[in-house]
Every structure is written in structure tokens, then in C-alpha cells.
Amino acid sequence: MxxxxxxxxxxLSVAENDVALKTTVVDEDQRGTTLSRxxxxxxxxxxxxxxxxxxxxxxxxxxxxxADEYDFINNPIEKCKVEDNRRVTLLVLVKSATYQTDLRDxxxxxxxxxxxxxxxxxxxxxxxxYPENEKEQAKINEEARLHGxxxxxxxxxxxxxxxxxxVMGLKWAVKFCGSEFVMSTxxxxxxxxxxxxxxxxxxxxxxxxxxxxxxxNGYPVERNERSKWYCPKELYPEDRYPPFPLGHGIILSHKVxxxxxxxxxxxxxxxxxxxxxxxxxLKALGIDIRDRVGWFKKxxxxxxxxxxxxxxxxxxxxxxxxxxxxxxx
Numbered sequence: 550m551x552x553x554x555x556x557x558x559x560x561l562s563v564a565e566n567d568v569a570l571k572t573t574v575v576d577e578d579q580r581g582t583t584l585s586r587x588x589x590x591x592x593x594x595x596x597x598x599x600x601x602x603x604x605x606x607x608x609x610x611x612x613x614x615x616a617d618e619y620d621f622i623n624n625p626i627e628k629c630k631v632e633d634n635r636r637v638t639l640l641v642l643v644k645s646a647t648y649q650t651d652l653r654d655x656x657x658x659x660x661x662x663x664x665x666x667x668x669x670x671x672x673x674x675x676x677x678x679y680p681e682n683e684k685e686q687a688k689i690n691e692e693a694r695l696h697g698x699x700x701x702x703x704x705x706x707x708x709x710x711x712x713x714x715x716v717m718g719l720k721w722a723v724k725f726c727g728s729e730f731v732m733s734t735x736x737x738x739x740x741x742x743x744x745x746x747x748x749x750x751x752x753x754x755x756x757x758x759x760x761x762x763x764x765x766n767g768y769p770v771e772r773n774e775r776s777k778w779y780c781p782k783e784l785y786p787e788d789r790y791p792p793f794p795l796g797h798g799i800i801l802s803h804k805v806x807x808x809x810x811x812x813x814x815x816x817x818x819x820x821x822x823x824x825x826x827x828x829x830x831l832k833a834l835g836i837d838i839r840d841r842v843g844w845f846k847k848x849x850x851x852x853x854x855x856x857x858x859x860x861x862x863x864x865x866x867x868x869x870x871x872x873x874x875x876x877x878x
Contacts, residue, residue: 610709612784612819616716617810622679623693623701628672629726638670638750640728642718644796644823645736647680647689647706651864652736657696659871660742667878669746672728674698675736676718678706708777708821711796715823719810722803729757731806733799733823739859739870740798743878748848749800760802761831762839763794784819793828794838798858808834852877 629637645653653675664671675698680686693699700721704713715733722731730749734740752760769789771778801809812830820826831838846855859870 610821613817615817616713616813617720619702619704619713619717621701621717621721622703623677623689623699624721624725625674625693625697625700626725628674628698629728631670635670637672637726637728639672639730639732639742639746640722640726641671641673641740641742642676642700642722642731642733643673643736644711644714644718644733645675645677647677647685649736650688650692652867653692655864655867656736657698659867660740660874663742663871663875664746667743669743670750671742671746672726674700674721676714676733677701678704678710678714680706710821711823712818712821712826715796715827716810716813716818719806719813723807723810727803729803730760731801731803733796733801734858735797737860737862738797739862739867739874741857741874744849744852744874745800745857748845752802757802758804759836760800760839761794761805761836762800762841762844763798764841765792765838766795767792767828778822780820780822790825791828791832792838793825793831794841796822796824796827797860798841799824799827800841805836808836 629640631637643653643656656673656675661673663669664673677689677699679701680689689699689701693701700718702713702717704710704717718733719731722728732745767790770780770785770787772781773779809827809830812834816830816833818826818829828838842856845852845857849855854873859873862870
């Protein structure tokens, strides 16, 4: 997430080469839509290396490498299946670092319970990379067995691998869920999941083709090498990013989810920031972003807080934030 003071969703230690785990391989479907606006001239696995600038001195990350070519090592394939074969209204992909067990448990004990309590059609999975020690992975495997909500792929868990986390989440949503809407959010966010699910369900079918809502920004590119958001001109020469939805809450229709996943294969990430990358893909596809807060205020003019989210929480404030939402349902 760009320029937001928040708990990081990945370790800031030096990332090693991606873990070469080959387990269950997910079959690739043939791509559907042809994206005429996106160049197909790049090789799928570029070998290009850039000078060691800024964070590239510390992180082994290759710009322009496809972000979807990883295996799912924990795959909750039963998560989106429902008895009556109806489509799930909303799939929530919670970006979480492997070590943030406490935050995941708080989410399970707040808005995940609310999903059942208020009978809304929502499924939640936690979107993880692979830790750098096997003891931590063993804990993740047990958590996956216990809760059935861990989505994990075999790239190294690291802040600068958020584009991989984002794209692998899109890939899973397209191939294993088919929900009407998909949301990517963080594990330190409290969500008014009941109001959000009800509002999304009421969106007319004709409006869902290019439906994207989020808190829109278009920040200047950070050129300070000491910043974790630093991006050298060699990677992104323009002075400002295109409009992008901040990564704490990106809400997409199923059709846009599929379009973004397909576009990511033709236009792999040149920068490691998932929300900016989402904005780059949306621009290439010609899809505009609806302002989330404005949309909420239009639907709920009297409601406070005037948003579906309370941001940047710690484990000891998650329950209070959920109760604040619940008391106003």
C-alpha cells in the first residue's frame, strides 16, 4: 500500500529466491478476452536485471516477471461451494503475512462470525506467501487444516511480493470461486461486511461489467531511496502514478477480476506495489474507479462512520471496531 502508515503485510528482511516448491499444479484455462490495448511483445519470463538501486539493493525482485506462475500449497477449494449452487455474493481475500496469526484470529472472531450471524453471502480466505522457515510453515499448515481458510502460494512472504499476492488471489478467485464480487483487503482492517454485502447484492447486472470501487489516489512516484515506496526512474519514468484504488479495500466485480487476471499475464508488474499495479492494469483496460466513500454516502447518507472500513487496527481494537459497525446494522 502506497504512503499509508500501517502494519506491513510482509517481512522487511532480505527476501531469498522464491521457494521452489512444486506441489499441486493448477491447470491453466485458455485466456478469453483479447486485450488489444496491451502489448504482447514482452517475454513471459524476462531475465532482465536492473542496477541495484534503492530497495533493489536489499531485495531479489525481477521487474517484468509474471506474477501468476506459482503453485497453491494450501488451497481451500471447497470454500466457495454452497449447497444450493448459488453464486457467493462476495469473496474477501485478506492479504496477511504468515506470522500474523493473531490478526487472522481476530477477523475470524469478528466479521467472519457476523457473516453467519446476519446470513450474508460472503466467504473469507487469508492470502499468504511462503515463510522463510519450516516451523512457521508447519503452523500455517495446521491453521489451514483447522480453519479451512488459508490460501497460500509458494512465493516468498515479503512486502515487495504484494503484486504476486494480489495476482495469485485474482487467479484463485477466477478458477476456484466465481463469486459475484471480489475484495482485496488487509488483515489490520475492520469491515462492515454485512452492509457491504447487502449493497453489492443490489448492484444492477448491467453495472457490473466494469465495476470497481475503492479509495482512489494517484500519488507522485517516490524517488527517495530510503523510502520503502521508492521507485527508480528505470522502473517507472513518469512522475505520477495513474489513479489507483488504495490496497486496504479494492472491490471488483467478477468480470473485472477476470479481466485484471488476464491483463496481468500480458502486462506483468514492473513495480512491487499491488495497489499501484492494479491502477496500471485498470488504466490499460480503460476501466474507471468509483470512489468508495462517495458511493457509501449516497447509499447511507445518515450512517457514521461514513465508510465500510476502519483502518490500521491492532489486535486489541479489532473487536471494538466490529461492535461499532454491528451496533448500527
